[in-house]
Amino acid sequence: MFNDLYEGGVSLLHIVxxxxxxxxxxxxxxxxxxxxxxxxxxxxxxxVEMDEPDQRSTRVEYLERTMGIPADVYVTNCKSQQQTLQNFHKYDEVVLWFEHDLFDQLMLSFLLHWFSKRTLGHTKLNLLCIGDYPGIDSFRGLGQLTIKQLETLSGTWKRIEQKELEVGSKIWEAYASPDIEKHVAILNEDKLELPFAHAALELHLSRLPSAMNGLGIVEQTILELIRHRVVTPRELFKEIGSRLSLLGMGDLEFWYRLRSMSEQPNALLEIRGAHTFPDYRKKTTPSFENCDISLTEVGLEVAAGVKDWVKVKGMNEWYGGLRLHGDLTWRWDAKRKQLVHI
Structure with a gap:
């Protein structure tokens, strides 16, 4: 799996x-x-600790049920990458390669939390984390860059000090908390050492049920796009990726959200025409070639703010350590950036 190469006599592990x-x-x-x-x-x-069996099983069940990721595939991968991480002491330096979106900022905070609980010994930690690249107007992430462009980043990383470890650990512990107040409070923490974290965490909170109609920003944006004649699933995925690029949302998550919005009873969307959602295990790709999407009557009422989708539909969802189910006593006001208690 690994090639045991060295740079200038220094052994390096790049985590990407x-x-x-x-x-x-x-x-x-x-x-x-x-x-x-x-x-x-x-x-x-x-x-907070992702390797405890009981907690891992909860995540395994969720990912298989919602995004079709097979339990055995997920568990095998977790054990493999965790074993490599545990052997970090064999390297002189570890370099973390990340970008500015929520997907990466949470991954970064988890790894910083993990390393903060270890004795590093002779191993030095480094971070390369960017939000733009010269000549690219709409920077989405490292995957956009060519091999030559990635090579220009080599050696530009900075040493991770104790402060970065502490900030990353605080972010992870807040995100993994079942207490909504801790998810909100982390916005007020000093995060200068991780300059992209604040905007990413604000977007995390915007995914939660809103004060306007109980929809998160993903579902709300999908309704708005459909009202503006973006009516095919692939067009929606493209536009969501553009408008909400800071989420770093992948296709499996998007198809899950779209499927949830179209499920009866009280669906927000109607998908007309033959279509199939992806199946991870069968490695089938989604098929939406001859279909379009419209808002249901419930969708129109929720989009207008006449109805609250959580009250209409109910909820049983996870965002980090938050399990949203039953009667939620709060909503998130994204404009005022505060909780509204109801």
Whole structure:
């Protein structure tokens, strides 16, 4: 799996945010071993300590039920990457490669939390985290960059000090908390050492049921796009990726959200025409070639703010450590950036 290469006599482990980036780094003139961290922390339940069996089983069940990720595939991958992480002491330096979106900021905070609980010994930690790149007007992430562009980033990373570890750990512990107040309070923490965290965490909160109609920002944006004649699933995915790029949302999560919005009773959407959602285990791709989407009567009423979707539909969902179910006594006001208690 790894190639045990060295840079200037120093052994390096690069931890990266996805297979696309990992494949390019392996082809680039960047020496060292590559560990692709395969996780999707914005989706489903997370816990402060992610390797405890009972807690892992809760996450395994959720990811298989909602996004079709097979339990055996997920567990095997977790054990494999965790074993490599546990062996970090064999390297002189570890470099974390991340970007500015919520997907990456949560991954980064988890790893900083993990390292903050370990004795580093001789191993030095480094961070490369960017939100733009020269010549790219709409920067989405490291996966956009060519091999040559990634090579220009080599060596530009900065040493991770104790303050970064502490801030990352606080963010992770807040995100993994079952207490909504802690998710809100972390916005007021000093996060200068991780400059992209604040905007990403604000967007995390905007995914929660809103004070206007009980919809999160993903569902709300989908309704708005449909009202503006974006009526095919693939067009919706493209537009959501553009408008909410700071989420770093992948296709499996998007199809899950779309499917949830179209499920009866009290569906927000109607998908007309033959279609299939993706199946991870069968490796089938979604098929939406001859269908379109419209708002149901409930969808129109919720979009107008006449009805609250949580009250109409009910909820049983996870965002980090928050399990949203039963009668929620609060909503999130994104404009005022505060909880509204009801």
């Amino acid at each position: 945010n996805g297979d696309h980036v990992g494949d390019k780094l392996r082809k680039a003139n960047i020496r060292g071993d590559i560990l692709v961290w395969r996780e999707v922390y914005p989706v489903g339940p997370v816990f």
